[in-house]
Amino acid sequence: MADIWLLLVAPWIAPLLVAHPALRRHAWRVYAAVSVAVLGLSIFAAAFSPELTGLGRLLVPLVGLVGTLTVLASRCPLHGLEDPRQHRIYLLWLTAFWWSLLLVALSRNLGLSWLGIELTTITSAVLVANSRKRSAVEAAWKYVMLCSLGLLVALLGLLLIYGMNAHAGRTALAVLDFGALQAHARGLAPATVRLALIFLTVGLGTKVGFAPLHTWLPDAHSEAPAPVSGLLSGVLLSLALIVLWRTDVALAPAAGQGFGNNLLLGFGVLTTVVSTPFLLVQLDLKRLLAYSSMEQMGLIAIGFGIGSRLAITAALAQIVIHALVKSGLFYVAGDILQAYGGKKLPRFSGLIASQPRLGWLWLLGVFTLVGLPPLPMFPTELAILFALFSRSALLGWIVLFALGAIFVGLAHYVVESALGEGRPVRARHGPGRSWVGALLGFAVALPLGWLLPTALLQSLSPFLTGR
Amino acid sequence: MTWTNALADLLVATAVLPVLLRQMRPGVYVLALQGLVLAAVALGFNPNPAGILTASLVLLAKVIAVPWLLHRTATRAAAFNLVEKVTPFTYLGVVAVLLAVRLLSVRIAPAAFGPGAAQLAAAALAATMLGLLLVATRRLLPNQMLGLALTENGLYAAGVALAHSLPLLLDLGVLLDFLLALVLLAWLSGHIRNAWGHVDADQLNGLRG
Known part of the structure; x- marks a missing residue:
């Protein structure tokens, strides 16, 4: 467990170090060094941590690697970040975004995954609006509004699932662990589970960029600084899709094997x-x-x-x-x-x-x-x-x-x-x-x-x- | 449980009003009133120290913080002086939501969640859908934020109705995430007002294709 906590704490070492006046001029180097250490920790955790199983062993090093590459690529990002102070603020928000992605990758719980995904919206939207240009602010507004609405719809699905479990006497956060969801799925009302799956697919699908809920995606990607677009596109969309897929699989015993799969297939083709x-x-x-x-x-x-x-x-x-x-x-x-x-x-x-x-x-x-x-x-x-x-x-x-x-x-x-x-x-x-x-x-x-x-x-x- | 039904009716009424009002200021006051209803819901379903704590947090966030933030954003954007059209589509949407939710409260919810919570769950769903309707039908950015707040309030009520209380981490996390999103939207709204000179979503069309 200690290695997981260390992985979650480590990215924040860079902003703390950069707060020291002597290191302020070398902000990017400090962030780069810490990001490489985080990558090492993520690989170590994937290889040796008993807490990390299944998909986590694949996702955590992937998020670690792309996050590190993004920090390395952020030495002189676009959009007028020549001012060192602005560049430091950019790096701080980039760290927050990366950290929230790590949170989603580490999570095996639908509730925590939802919280992490919502956090990625907030942290990355600040980066999208980074240049303060009209187009960037417009893109950030659409991004936050659409994705927040989408995630609220997903939250409705999550609440339906949790409510049914609570009605059956299961009330802890652990009820929303994907394993626990799968274990208890057969006892849930199929019609309500299907309704919840529709809400979750539409809600998380907004974040994935499923048509026709995708309108924020090209705007946000085109207006964010290029390295941030890389992290948005390469990691964030996939993580949201994986959370959706895990939920579909976990609830399949209640909803019927084909229901969630057909939703994914339909949205995928469209x-x-x-x-x-x-x-x-x-x-x-x-x-x-x-x-x-x-x-x-x-x-x-x-x-x-x-x-x-x-x-x-x-x-x-x-x-x-x-x-x-x-x-x-x-x-x-x-x-x-x-x-x-x-x-x-x-x-x-x-x-x-x-x-x-x-x-x-x-x-x-x-x-x-x-x-x-x-x-x-x-x-x-x-x-x-x-x-x-x-x-x-x-x-x-x-x-x-x-x-x-x-x-x-x-x-x-x-x-x-x-x-x-x-x-x-x-x-x-x-x-x-x-x-x-x-x-x-x-x-x-x-x-x-x-x-x-x-x-x-x-x-x-x-x-x-x-x- | 008559008090549950009364709170459910109040919840629906405070969700319908902002959708039908042409100006934003009374909508913000109604939202604060809805916050009071939600605090009563939280306390009514959990009459214990944890419930008192949750209700206090709800009061702080939904009666004070969110309405204050919306009031401030709308004042700065001079949105209180503007009148928005309420189209026939909006009236139709309100009627459709109320009918659908009535059906839900009678046909599906009692079987899944028990008759006690069914009425409130249906009302919560109505508030959620009406919030979405407000976002979809309004042009002013602060009004869209109001719609987002209504949606979240509906979901909070749904959480209480369906599970009586959510795990503390999830409850606080959702509230904090939502507050952060609103603060961010208020900040972006200020930038949009400075750059465009208005806060009309229909005229934000710089990004196409």
Whole structure:
């Protein structure tokens, strides 16, 4: 237990150290050093802590790693954070956001997960509004309002579940542990459990970015500082989806095996399809990545919704690869925006010629996202598609068509922007160094993406029983 | 239990009024009144030291802190002087919510939660839905915050009705998270007013596509 507490306390050491005048000038270095220590603790906890079982062993190091990369990529973030004091405030809120994500990853309780997810809304919204620009404040308002409303709807579902348990004489917080929910589910009224699941799916689905509840997502992702967008997209959406999936599985004995799965499957297909046209016509770099996250969440929800061993394995592997690659792409996007001073894709045609590091990382990252073989999202997307076809050929063809369109559209964009004939635009400012975070993330994701599905398949039973 | 039914009716009435009022100021006062109803609900369902503590916290948060924050935000945004339209859609929404919840209180809730709590649970659901309706139908940002507060109040009542008392950590956590969200929204509303010169959500259209 001590290692878990240490993991929760450690991120706050950095702000305490930076409060000392002697260390204030080296704020980013202090935060970076502490974040590496937190990463070490998260890996240690995953490997040795008896408190951490099942999915926690996968999620905690993932949140630790992406959080560390985000801090490393925040050396000179965008949006006028040249002022050291503003940069320190930014780092403080980034720590708060990361900490709330760790809380969700560590939690095995629906109530605590809900509290953690709501906390992520507050801490990340401050970061979204960081630049104080009109568009950023507007995006933050929509983000807080929509997600708070969504989470209140989810809270209604949670209260229904807790109320039924309380009516049966079970009243402690531990009643909402996912294991306890599953153990007592058979005694609950099926109609009310289904109603609660609908509330939870709609509520948490708002945070995941399910269509049509997604309107906050592209706005918040495009207005937040690029490293924060990486953490939002790579980790936050997936964690909310995992909480929803855990709840569905835990309540399946009461609601019926197919009910929660069908909700996930339906929202997954709808989200994948709805995101497609937005992806194809999008010229804003960060909005493009945001809609791609929506598409990825749709695919992962499809995997969870199908519920077979193969589909769940692929969905979990997809979460890990997506977290590392998408956050890396946002870091690269931040550097590109800094170098070219504009968000629109046509501005940086011929990227490899002018900024080779950024160009190659951009190319590699986007090709990974669209599932180009032999990159690691190819087998996971293929597995989800196979599983979907075995469930419903019609849905399979719909999603295959959407993915095909996205592949062609994004491949065209990325080839044009990275290798295009267009005259390279001369950088107005030097690019930042966020790309280092991307490089490290890709270096982990690419080999891991091929090894992870096998490891997950071998150990899927403990993952499922130990959640 | 007649006192439960009376509190349930008061809860619905204090949820319906802000939705039908064209100006925000009386809506904020009604919200404070609803806070008093909720404190009575908390104490009525838990007549013990823990219940007194919870009711005190509810008084502090829902009768004083939240209405004060909304009053301050609306005053600074000059939103008290503005009149909003109450459309036929809003009236229709209120009627639909009340009918749906009536059905729920008769058909589903008694079986799941017992007849004593059913009436209050249904009223709480009504307050929640009416809060959502207020957010959906109003243009002024402080009015949308009022809708959010109504929604949360409804959920608090639902928690008490369904479980009598929530675990302290969850109860306090939800309250704190909600207060933080409202403070953040008030802060953002101030920035929006400074940047745009108004707090009209319909004119916040800088982000599209």
